[in-house]
Amino acid sequence: MFRKLTQIGALAAVTALTGVATAQAQDFKPENPQCIAPSNPGGGWDFICRTTAKYLFDLGVIDDAMQVTNMSGGGGGVAFAHVTKERNEDNNLIVAASMSTSARIAQGIYEDAEQDDVHFLATFGAEYGAIAVPADSEFQTLNQMMDAILEDPRSVGIAGGSSVGSYDHIKPMLVAQEAGLEDVTKLKYVSFDGGGEAMTGLLSGSVEALSGDFSEMLGFLESGDIRIIAILAPERLKNYPDIPTAKEQGYDVVGANWRGLYMPAGASDEAKEFWKNAIMTMAEDQGFQDALEAAAIEPFNNFGDDMHAFVAQTIADVTKLSKEIGIIQ
Secondary structure, three states, X not given: OHHHHHHHHHHHHHHOOOOOOOOOOOOOOOOOOEEEEOOOOOOHHHHHHHHHHHHHHHOOOOOOOOEEEEOOOHHHHHHHHHHHHHOOOOOOEEEEEEHHHHHHXXXXXXXXXXXXXXXXXXXXXXXXXXXXXXXXXXXXXXXXXXXXXXXXXXXXXXXXXOOOOOHHHHHHHHHHHHHOOOOHXXXXXEEOOOHHHHHHHHHHOOOOEEEEEHHHHHHHHHOOOEEEEEEOOOOOEOOEOOOOEOHHHOOOOOOEEEEEEEEEOOOOHHHHHHHHHHHHHHHHOHHHHHHHHHOOOEEEEEEHXXXXXXXXXXXXXXXXXXXXXXXXX
16 A cells, blocks of 8 residues: 555656646635644644645635644544534635545544545645654664564554554554564554654653654754654655665565545535645645655645545555554454
Protein backbone atom coordinates (compact mmCIF):
# COMPACT_ATOMS: atom_id res chain seq x y z
CA MET A 1 0.00 0.00 0.00
CA PHE A 2 2.65 2.49 1.01
CA ARG A 3 4.82 1.93 -2.06
CA LYS A 4 1.72 2.08 -4.24
CA LEU A 5 0.83 5.52 -2.86
CA THR A 6 3.89 7.18 -4.34
CA GLN A 7 3.26 5.53 -7.70
CA ILE A 8 -0.37 6.66 -7.75
CA GLY A 9 0.75 10.14 -6.76
CA ALA A 10 3.13 10.42 -9.69
CA LEU A 11 0.30 9.69 -12.10
CA ALA A 12 -2.26 11.82 -10.29
CA ALA A 13 0.02 14.83 -10.18
CA VAL A 14 0.28 14.73 -13.96
CA THR A 15 -3.38 14.18 -14.74
CA ALA A 16 -5.56 15.63 -12.01
CA LEU A 17 -5.13 19.30 -12.88
CA THR A 18 -5.76 19.02 -16.60
CA GLY A 19 -9.37 20.01 -16.03
CA VAL A 20 -8.74 23.18 -14.04
CA ALA A 21 -11.35 24.91 -11.95
CA THR A 22 -14.05 26.41 -14.11
CA ALA A 23 -16.93 28.75 -13.63
CA GLN A 24 -18.99 25.99 -12.04
CA ALA A 25 -20.51 26.50 -8.58
CA GLN A 26 -20.79 30.24 -9.25
CA ASP A 27 -24.11 30.26 -7.41
CA PHE A 28 -22.43 29.27 -4.14
CA LYS A 29 -20.12 31.41 -2.03
CA PRO A 30 -19.15 30.29 1.49
CA GLU A 31 -20.06 32.46 4.43
CA ASN A 32 -17.95 32.32 7.60
CA PRO A 33 -15.98 29.33 6.30
CA GLN A 34 -14.39 27.00 8.81
CA CYS A 35 -11.73 24.30 8.72
CA ILE A 36 -11.60 21.74 11.52
CA ALA A 37 -8.21 20.25 12.39
CA PRO A 38 -9.06 17.00 14.24
CA SER A 39 -6.07 17.40 16.60
CA ASN A 40 -4.37 19.88 18.86
CA PRO A 41 -2.14 22.59 17.30
CA GLY A 42 1.21 21.59 15.89
CA GLY A 43 0.44 18.45 13.92
CA GLY A 44 -0.16 17.57 10.30
CA TRP A 45 -3.92 18.14 10.38
CA ASP A 46 -3.35 21.56 11.91
CA PHE A 47 -0.88 22.36 9.12
CA ILE A 48 -3.46 21.37 6.49
CA CYS A 49 -6.14 23.71 7.87
CA ARG A 50 -3.91 26.70 8.52
CA THR A 51 -2.15 26.49 5.17
CA THR A 52 -5.46 26.02 3.32
CA ALA A 53 -7.07 28.91 5.19
CA LYS A 54 -4.18 31.23 4.35
CA TYR A 55 -3.95 30.48 0.63
CA LEU A 56 -7.67 30.34 -0.13
CA PHE A 57 -8.04 33.79 1.41
CA ASP A 58 -4.84 35.25 -0.06
CA LEU A 59 -5.82 34.04 -3.53
CA GLY A 60 -9.27 35.58 -3.21
CA VAL A 61 -10.99 32.22 -3.60
CA ILE A 62 -12.96 32.91 -0.42
CA ASP A 63 -14.13 36.39 0.61
CA ASP A 64 -14.14 35.81 4.36
CA ALA A 65 -11.14 34.72 6.40
CA MET A 66 -11.44 31.06 7.30
CA GLN A 67 -11.72 30.11 10.95
CA VAL A 68 -9.48 27.22 12.02
CA THR A 69 -10.81 25.12 14.89
CA ASN A 70 -8.78 22.44 16.65
CA MET A 71 -11.01 19.54 17.74
CA SER A 72 -8.89 16.74 19.16
CA GLY A 73 -9.95 13.37 20.48
CA GLY A 74 -10.32 9.80 19.33
CA GLY A 75 -7.63 10.08 16.69
CA GLY A 76 -9.92 12.37 14.71
CA GLY A 77 -13.06 10.51 15.72
CA VAL A 78 -14.50 13.39 17.75
CA ALA A 79 -14.35 15.68 14.72
CA PHE A 80 -15.67 12.97 12.39
CA ALA A 81 -18.69 12.36 14.66
CA HIS A 82 -19.23 16.13 15.02
CA VAL A 83 -19.40 16.53 11.25
CA THR A 84 -21.58 13.49 10.55
CA LYS A 85 -24.02 13.89 13.44
CA GLU A 86 -24.26 17.63 13.98
CA ARG A 87 -23.20 19.38 10.78
CA ASN A 88 -23.98 16.97 8.00
CA GLU A 89 -25.53 19.68 5.78
CA ASP A 90 -23.03 22.47 6.50
CA ASN A 91 -21.89 23.98 3.18
CA ASN A 92 -19.23 26.15 4.83
CA LEU A 93 -17.22 23.47 6.60
CA ILE A 94 -14.13 21.56 5.49
CA VAL A 95 -12.04 19.16 7.58
CA ALA A 96 -8.39 18.14 7.42
CA ALA A 97 -7.79 14.51 6.43
CA SER A 98 -4.90 12.16 5.78
CA MET A 99 -3.96 8.51 5.52
CA SER A 100 -4.89 8.21 9.20
CA THR A 101 -8.49 9.17 8.37
CA SER A 102 -8.92 6.34 5.90
CA ALA A 103 -7.02 3.96 8.21
CA ARG A 104 -9.41 4.61 11.09
CA ILE A 105 -12.43 4.02 8.87
CA ALA A 106 -10.86 0.77 7.65
CA GLN A 107 -10.12 -0.45 11.17
CA GLY A 108 -13.45 0.56 12.69
CA ILE A 109 -11.86 3.06 15.07
CA TYR A 110 -14.49 5.59 14.03
CA GLU A 111 -17.51 3.68 15.29
CA ASP A 112 -19.72 2.35 12.48
CA ALA A 113 -18.08 4.80 10.05
CA GLU A 114 -17.98 4.32 6.30
CA GLN A 115 -16.31 6.30 3.53
CA ASP A 116 -19.56 7.83 2.30
CA ASP A 117 -20.45 9.22 5.73
CA VAL A 118 -18.43 12.25 4.60
CA HIS A 119 -17.54 13.68 1.21
CA PHE A 120 -13.81 13.37 0.51
CA LEU A 121 -12.80 16.44 -1.46
CA ALA A 122 -9.16 16.16 -2.42
CA THR A 123 -5.60 15.28 -1.72
CA PHE A 124 -3.01 17.94 -2.50
CA GLY A 125 0.20 16.52 -1.07
CA ALA A 126 1.95 13.54 0.46
CA GLU A 127 4.93 13.23 2.71
CA TYR A 128 7.15 10.51 4.01
CA GLY A 129 7.08 9.20 7.52
CA ALA A 130 10.09 9.39 9.80
CA ILE A 131 11.34 8.05 13.12
CA ALA A 132 13.02 10.49 15.48
CA VAL A 133 14.78 10.37 18.84
CA PRO A 134 15.93 13.13 21.21
CA ALA A 135 19.26 14.70 20.29
CA ASP A 136 20.94 13.03 23.30
CA SER A 137 19.38 9.61 22.74
CA GLU A 138 21.45 6.48 23.20
CA PHE A 139 20.15 5.33 19.81
CA GLN A 140 22.40 6.64 17.07
CA THR A 141 20.88 4.49 14.34
CA LEU A 142 17.62 2.73 13.54
CA ASN A 143 19.49 -0.57 13.81
CA GLN A 144 20.36 0.14 17.44
CA MET A 145 16.77 0.94 18.29
CA MET A 146 15.46 -2.17 16.53
CA ASP A 147 18.01 -4.34 18.38
CA ALA A 148 16.67 -3.00 21.68
CA ILE A 149 13.09 -3.66 20.58
CA LEU A 150 13.91 -7.24 19.55
CA GLU A 151 15.47 -7.84 22.96
CA ASP A 152 12.50 -6.31 24.80
CA PRO A 153 9.64 -4.81 22.73
CA ARG A 154 8.31 -2.90 25.76
CA SER A 155 11.65 -1.21 26.49
CA VAL A 156 11.26 1.45 23.78
CA GLY A 157 8.21 3.70 23.94
CA ILE A 158 7.31 5.13 20.53
CA ALA A 159 5.03 8.17 20.49
CA GLY A 160 2.61 9.02 17.72
CA GLY A 161 0.16 11.84 17.22
CA SER A 162 -2.78 9.52 16.62
CA SER A 163 -4.54 6.49 18.06
CA VAL A 164 -3.53 2.86 18.33
CA GLY A 165 -3.76 1.21 14.91
CA SER A 166 -3.25 4.50 13.10
CA TYR A 167 -0.74 5.28 10.38
CA ASP A 168 1.75 6.57 13.00
CA HIS A 169 1.42 3.19 14.72
CA ILE A 170 1.58 1.12 11.56
CA LYS A 171 4.87 2.64 10.38
CA PRO A 172 7.08 1.39 13.25
CA MET A 173 5.18 -1.91 13.27
CA LEU A 174 6.21 -2.46 9.66
CA VAL A 175 9.84 -1.64 10.49
CA ALA A 176 9.75 -3.98 13.50
CA GLN A 177 8.27 -6.68 11.30
CA GLU A 178 11.15 -6.22 8.85
CA ALA A 179 13.58 -6.42 11.79
CA GLY A 180 12.21 -9.83 12.72
CA LEU A 181 9.76 -9.09 15.54
CA GLU A 182 7.27 -11.95 15.27
CA ASP A 183 4.42 -10.34 17.23
CA VAL A 184 4.44 -6.66 16.26
CA THR A 185 1.47 -5.96 18.52
CA LYS A 186 3.95 -6.14 21.44
CA LEU A 187 5.56 -2.92 20.23
CA LYS A 188 5.12 -0.15 22.86
CA TYR A 189 3.16 2.58 21.09
CA VAL A 190 2.06 5.65 23.08
CA SER A 191 -0.85 7.58 21.55
CA PHE A 192 -1.13 11.38 21.74
CA ASP A 193 -3.75 13.79 20.35
CA GLY A 194 -1.69 15.34 17.57
CA GLY A 195 1.90 15.59 16.45
CA GLY A 196 2.59 18.58 18.71
CA GLU A 197 1.70 16.65 21.86
CA ALA A 198 3.63 13.62 20.64
CA MET A 199 6.73 15.79 20.18
CA THR A 200 6.29 17.18 23.70
CA GLY A 201 6.17 13.60 24.97
CA LEU A 202 9.43 12.84 23.20
CA LEU A 203 11.25 15.93 24.43
CA SER A 204 10.00 15.48 28.00
CA GLY A 205 11.51 12.01 28.13
CA SER A 206 8.26 10.12 28.57
CA VAL A 207 9.03 8.08 25.43
CA GLU A 208 12.20 7.11 23.63
CA ALA A 209 11.18 7.70 20.01
CA LEU A 210 8.61 9.37 17.79
CA SER A 211 6.82 8.06 14.71
CA GLY A 212 5.31 10.80 12.58
CA ASP A 213 5.54 12.75 9.37
CA PHE A 214 8.69 14.58 8.40
CA SER A 215 7.07 18.03 8.25
CA GLU A 216 5.97 17.73 11.88
CA MET A 217 9.58 17.15 12.91
CA LEU A 218 11.35 19.62 10.68
CA GLY A 219 11.46 22.62 13.03
CA PHE A 220 12.76 20.49 15.91
CA LEU A 221 15.36 18.91 13.64
CA GLU A 222 16.63 22.31 12.56
CA SER A 223 16.73 23.57 16.17
CA GLY A 224 18.83 20.57 17.18
CA ASP A 225 16.31 19.14 19.65
CA ILE A 226 15.94 15.83 17.83
CA ARG A 227 17.72 13.50 15.46
CA ILE A 228 15.86 11.66 12.72
CA ILE A 229 17.29 8.17 12.53
CA ALA A 230 15.23 7.08 9.51
CA ILE A 231 13.12 8.55 6.75
CA LEU A 232 10.61 6.11 5.25
CA ALA A 233 11.35 7.14 1.68
CA PRO A 234 12.71 5.15 -1.26
CA GLU A 235 15.85 7.30 -1.24
CA ARG A 236 17.33 10.16 0.78
CA LEU A 237 15.53 13.49 0.51
CA LYS A 238 17.18 15.96 -1.84
CA ASN A 239 17.11 18.81 0.68
CA TYR A 240 18.12 16.62 3.65
CA PRO A 241 20.73 14.21 2.30
CA ASP A 242 22.21 13.45 5.74
CA ILE A 243 19.10 11.61 6.92
CA PRO A 244 19.36 7.88 6.17
CA THR A 245 16.43 5.89 4.87
CA ALA A 246 15.07 2.87 6.69
CA LYS A 247 15.64 0.93 3.49
CA GLU A 248 19.39 1.54 3.40
CA GLN A 249 19.58 0.36 7.03
CA GLY A 250 18.07 -2.97 6.07
CA TYR A 251 14.33 -2.36 6.53
CA ASP A 252 12.43 -2.25 3.25
CA VAL A 253 9.64 0.07 4.39
CA VAL A 254 8.41 3.09 2.42
CA GLY A 255 5.56 5.09 3.89
CA ALA A 256 3.87 8.15 2.36
CA ASN A 257 1.01 9.95 4.11
CA TRP A 258 -1.44 11.86 1.94
CA ARG A 259 -2.75 15.27 2.98
CA GLY A 260 -6.21 16.44 2.03
CA LEU A 261 -9.70 17.47 3.08
CA TYR A 262 -13.25 16.23 3.44
CA MET A 263 -16.58 17.98 4.03
CA PRO A 264 -20.09 17.00 5.17
CA ALA A 265 -21.75 14.41 2.95
CA GLY A 266 -25.09 16.22 3.11
CA ALA A 267 -23.77 19.53 1.81
CA SER A 268 -25.21 20.78 -1.46
CA ASP A 269 -23.78 19.73 -4.81
CA GLU A 270 -22.94 23.38 -5.50
CA ALA A 271 -20.93 23.62 -2.28
CA LYS A 272 -19.08 20.38 -3.02
CA GLU A 273 -18.21 21.63 -6.50
CA PHE A 274 -17.09 25.00 -5.13
CA TRP A 275 -14.74 23.51 -2.55
CA LYS A 276 -13.30 21.01 -5.04
CA ASN A 277 -12.54 23.83 -7.48
CA ALA A 278 -11.20 26.02 -4.67
CA ILE A 279 -8.68 23.39 -3.64
CA MET A 280 -7.70 22.78 -7.26
CA THR A 281 -7.04 26.51 -7.66
CA MET A 282 -4.96 26.51 -4.49
CA ALA A 283 -2.98 23.47 -5.62
CA GLU A 284 -2.01 25.26 -8.85
CA ASP A 285 -0.60 28.29 -7.02
CA GLN A 286 3.20 28.45 -6.94
CA GLY A 287 3.24 30.02 -3.48
CA PHE A 288 1.23 27.12 -2.11
CA GLN A 289 3.55 24.63 -3.80
CA ASP A 290 6.53 26.45 -2.28
CA ALA A 291 4.92 26.10 1.16
CA LEU A 292 4.52 22.36 0.61
CA GLU A 293 8.11 22.02 -0.56
CA ALA A 294 9.38 23.90 2.51
CA ALA A 295 7.54 21.33 4.65
CA ALA A 296 8.98 18.44 2.60
CA ILE A 297 5.52 17.59 1.20
CA GLU A 298 5.43 16.30 -2.36
CA PRO A 299 2.63 17.22 -4.84
CA PHE A 300 -0.07 14.56 -4.80
CA ASN A 301 -3.40 15.53 -6.35
CA ASN A 302 -6.73 13.70 -6.46
CA PHE A 303 -10.08 15.42 -7.01
CA GLY A 304 -13.70 14.45 -7.63
CA ASP A 305 -14.27 10.88 -8.79
CA ASP A 306 -10.52 10.19 -8.65
CA MET A 307 -10.51 11.14 -4.97
CA HIS A 308 -13.44 8.83 -4.20
CA ALA A 309 -11.72 5.91 -5.94
CA PHE A 310 -8.40 6.68 -4.25
CA VAL A 311 -9.89 6.71 -0.73
CA ALA A 312 -11.81 3.51 -1.43
CA GLN A 313 -8.57 1.82 -2.49
CA THR A 314 -6.63 3.04 0.56
CA ILE A 315 -9.37 1.75 2.87
CA ALA A 316 -9.20 -1.65 1.16
CA ASP A 317 -5.39 -1.67 1.41
CA VAL A 318 -5.35 -0.70 5.10
CA THR A 319 -7.96 -3.35 5.90
CA LYS A 320 -5.82 -6.03 4.26
CA LEU A 321 -2.60 -4.84 5.92
CA SER A 322 -4.22 -4.48 9.35
CA LYS A 323 -5.39 -8.08 9.19
CA GLU A 324 -1.93 -9.23 8.14
CA ILE A 325 -0.21 -7.60 11.14
CA GLY A 326 -2.92 -8.46 13.64
CA ILE A 327 -4.49 -5.08 14.33
CA ILE A 328 -7.96 -6.31 13.28
CA GLN A 329 -9.40 -9.78 12.82
